[in-house]
Amino acid sequence: MSTQSKRGVQVLNEALHKIFGARDDVYLFGEDILDPYGGAFKVTQGLSDAYPDRVITTPISEASLFGIAAGMALRGQRPILEIMFGDFIALGLDQVVNGISKFREMYDDQVTVPLVVRTPMGGRRGYGPTHSQSLEKLLLGIPNICVVAGSECHDLGALLVQAVEDERPVFFIENKLLYGRVLRRPEDGHIGELAVRESVGLYPALSFSGTDFTEASATIVTYGGMLPLVLDAVTELILEHEIFCEVVALSQLLPMELDAVYESVARSGALVTAEEGTLTGGFGAEIAARVQAASWSDLRAPVQRVAARDGIIPSARPLEDAMLPSVDDVVAAVAALEVVRS
Amino acid sequence: MAALQTFYERMFFIRRFEETLLELFSLGKLVGTTHTYIGQEANAAGIIEHLDPDRDVVFSNHRCHGHYLAFTDDAFGLLCEVMGKAPGVCGGKGGSQHLCKGNFYSNGVLGSIVPVATGIALAEKKKGTGAVSTVFLGDGTLGEGVTYESLNVASLWQLPVLFVVENNHYAQSTPVELELAGSIAARGSAFGVETAELDTTDVEVIHEAAGRAISRIRETSAPYFLVLNTYRFSPHSKSDDQRDPAEIEERRTRDPLLVAGARLADAERSAIEARCEERLAETVEAAEAAPAPAAAPEAA
Numbered sequence: 001m002s003t004q005s006k007r008g009v010q011v012l013n014e015a016l017h018k019i020f021g022a023r024d025d026v027y028l029f030g031e032d033i034l035d036p037y038g039g040a041f042k043v044t045q046g047l048s049d050a051y052p053d054r055v056i057t058t059p060i061s062e063a064s065l066f067g068i069a070a071g072m073a074l075r076g077q078r079p080i081l082e083i084m085f086g087d088f089i090a091l092g093l094d095q096v097v098n099g100i101s102k103f104r105e106m107y108d109d110q111v112t113v114p115l116v117v118r119t120p121m122g123g124r125r126g127y128g129p130t131h132s133q134s135l136e137k138l139l140l141g142i143p144n145i146c147v148v149a150g151s152e153c154h155d156l157g158a159l160l161v162q163a164v165e166d167e168r169p170v171f172f173i174e175n176k177l178l179y180g181r182v183l184r185r186p187e188d189g190h191i192g193e194l195a196v197r198e199s200v201g202l203y204p205a206l207s208f209s210g211t212d213f214t215e216a217s218a219t220i221v222t223y224g225g226m227l228p229l230v231l232d233a234v235t236e237l238i239l240e241h242e243i244f245c246e247v248v249a250l251s252q253l254l255p256m257e258l259d260a261v262y263e264s265v266a267r268s269g270a271l272v273t274a275e276e277g278t279l280t281g282g283f284g285a286e287i288a289a290r291v292q293a294a295s296w297s298d299l300r301a302p303v304q305r306v307a308a309r310d311g312i313i314p315s316a317r318p319l320e321d322a323m324l325p326s327v328d329d330v331v332a333a334v335a336a337l338e339v340v341r342s
Numbered sequence: 343m344a345a346l347q348t349f350y351e352r353m354f355f356i357r358r359f360e361e362t363l364l365e366l367f368s369l370g371k372l373v374g375t376t377h378t379y380i381g382q383e384a385n386a387a388g389i390i391e392h393l394d395p396d397r398d399v400v401f402s403n404h405r406c407h408g409h410y411l412a413f414t415d416d417a418f419g420l421l422c423e424v425m426g427k428a429p430g431v432c433g434g435k436g437g438s439q440h441l442c443k444g445n446f447y448s449n450g451v452l453g454s455i456v457p458v459a460t461g462i463a464l465a466e467k468k469k470g471t472g473a474v475s476t477v478f479l480g481d482g483t484l485g486e487g488v489t490y491e492s493l494n495v496a497s498l499w500q501l502p503v504l505f506v507v508e509n510n511h512y513a514q515s516t517p518v519e520l521e522l523a524g525s526i527a528a529r530g531s532a533f534g535v536e537t538a539e540l541d542t543t544d545v546e547v548i549h550e551a552a553g554r555a556i557s558r559i560r561e562t563s564a565p566y567f568l569v570l571n572t573y574r575f576s577p578h579s580k581s582d583d584q585r586d587p588a589e590i591e592e593r594r595t596r597d598p599l600l601v602a603g604a605r606l607a608d609a610e611r612s613a614i615e616a617r618c619e620e621r622l623a624e625t626v627e628a629a630e631a632a633p634a635p636a637a638a639p640e641a642a
Contacts, residue, residue: 027468053468059498064457064491071461071475074447075399077468079461094488098451099458107442108433 008156008178012043015157016080019164020051026164027072028055029065030082040084041120041179066092066117070100073115078164085131086121086173093138100169101144112167118160121149122175122225122276123324128315134225134277134308139171140254140286147254148203149173151227152181153191154251162202173253175225175276194231194247197260203252205260210238216246216268218334221261221287223250226274226325233330245272245334256286262294269300272333276324279307301340304333344391347614349545350602353383355618356408357599359417360576362622363407363424367580371630372425376438379408381543381575384598385508386412388548389568392556393476399445399466401459401477405574406441406448409478413446417625427632434635445473453486456505460492463501467563474559476504482513484522484529493533496565503565504555505530511571512585514578530567539569543598 006014019026028047030039034057038045048055058065062083069079083089089096103113123132139147146168150156156178163170186196186206195212199205208231209216222230227249237243246264265271271291273284284305291303306325313323360378367376379386382405390412393400402409410420416431423430424438431443439450449455459477466473483489484507496503507526511518530537536558540551548570555566573593577583603611 056499059491059494061491061495063488064460064495067454067457067488067492068461068464068495071458071463072465073461074458075462075465075469077465094451094454095457098454099449102440103442103447106432106436106440107447108431108435110432110442 005182007180007182008152008174009041009043009180011157011183012160012174013045015160016044016047017050018157019161020047020054023078023164025076026054026078026080028080028082029058029069031058031060031084033057033082039082041176043118043174043179044082062088062091063095066095066100069115069117070095070103070113073113073169074103074111078114080116080118080164083117083119086119086135087130087133089117089119089135089138096139096145096169097142101142105144113169114167116163116170116172118172118174120174120176120179122177123313123320125176126315126317126320129312132313132320134275136173136253137277137282140256140283144168145254146170146252147173148251149175149224149253150178150251151206151224151249152178152183153185153196153206153227153249154204155185156183159203159251166202173224177225181228194234199260201252201257205251206249207260207264208234208247208249210234210244213246213267215244216264217243218245218270218272218337219248219261219264219268220245220272220274220330220334221248221250222274223253223283224276226276229325229327230274230330232327233334236327236331237334241335243334243338253283256290258287258290258294261287261291265291265295266298269298270337271299272304272306272330272337274306274325274330277308278310279305280310282307301337304336306330306333344549346546346602346605347610349387349391349549350599350606350611351614351618352387352412353545353599353602354615355417355622356383356386356411358618358622359411359421360407362626364576364580366425374437375579376424377405377579378576379405379574381593381597382508382510382572383408384543384545384548384602385506385570385572388545389476389506389552391549392553393474395445397445397471397473399459399462399473399475400447401455401462401475402441402446402448403452403455403478403480403483404439404450405480406439406478410441410443410446410448414443416443417621418628419443421625421629422632425629426634427629428635429632452480452483453488456483456489456492457495460496460501460503463496463503464499467501472560474502474504474556476506479505479507480513481507481509481511481518481522481526483507484526485513490529493530493535493565493567497533497535500562500564502559502563504559505535505565505567507567507569509569509571510574512574512578515582515584527567527569530569535565535567537567537569539571541571543572543596544601545598546602
């Protein structure tokens, strides 16, 4: 059965079963992950029945769970920590900033800390200010960790398998909407009408083009749960404005590797960044800084950023919609580039 | 049981090592900071005698030199690390508070280390190594909430953790009366953890109590909470000390070196001290001669 017809939650669940079957040093920690409940988002379903000694339900103690996972990893195990909502990583950041990310380098490479933190991020489900955030940008400022966020067009299962194999600490970000969406992998180099290229590397970037990568008016770089909105915007720009954009969907947010973006900007001469987190000090800000340094001579317009407003994510649907970046915001950002350039 | 001579030698060496660090600081030969263990040596010597460096694990805190020396006996690696020299045990990257050698780890954020030591105990239990994971806390650490999460988990999952609280009665400059409510020992028993409390600087008494604690952990694989009321004669770090000198002097009458030394013949004690001084002088000379680390070329 191909992944094309599966939802994100099923793909991730199957990957976890595969990982547990392949390695006996993998442990899963988290709140409410035992069967029959199987986790708040059901990603861990069936694991505790199959591997009761290695799937460990925990108290509601995120701060210490990050440390416990670190201790396991320091002693040669491969812990996977499920944090029920990404918002709760804030409780464990001391462990990440002052321990997990530092042990290897400050102990002069005598140790590694191969742990994976899996956590859902993102809004559009009405969960309100403390259960809807995309806090990836807090992690992007931490040296020596890896931040991975797949999209519905990535091979999510392969990304998770790779994260567990990684010797570095990996944050594996799962946008909540991915769980319920049917994944769409490229077939014959295409997803729908768009040509798709997948970069080489542990955590590939996907590049999309409506012109088979011959020409583009702008590049839009994004990740995770923003990708379907960006693809909708690209379709609208083609159909209604005859503007062709390339899209780069990163899955490795940190360490930041932007070769696919630089290559695309060399063709398009303009860049829009699109993220679901709040604007200031974010994913787009870092990419803008890097692209202006690397691709200054290619750029014909200032980089445009699309992001959530700098505020809370309200619970009520119309208020949440107004807060989070939309398809219209992406279209408007590309249109703004056109205005600047004309 | 280790002979009293052995305990005295370990404690005396730690004492002189730490005093030497303060001297080197005053001479401008050290940078950064250091937190000396002067006055608390009997705790490290008495407990760590029961641990097997090839199997057991120690996680220490900012005041880690005494624990490190008692567990690894690596004075040269530690001194070079604190002096910022290339042969330092972490190549000069960690400095005084961030050490790692074999099964010894330390880190500089209070409380942070406690869940990590708990996770280490879980790993060792799952691997079936029989290791005890010892973590050194102070009275100050008890202000950090993550400590209590860890006690809960260690008890809930029955993990082989020895929680040692060295209550030296001051969190930096703040007396324990201004930082802690309630009983320290009751913090362990509240979580269903077997607890013992001592108020002594006698290394032999500490050694005996620690032996009971570690035997219990090895028998049951359950955690143990050992409270050692102690005192540091030296400042929190280098010269930051506003305590009443009379209080310090009174405590010095119970100096662990005096207590243990009184049980040794003068000649024996002098011979031990001379041996330590000689070893320390050689260590300092070698560390001073060691090269500084070269900065690595810029990472890709």
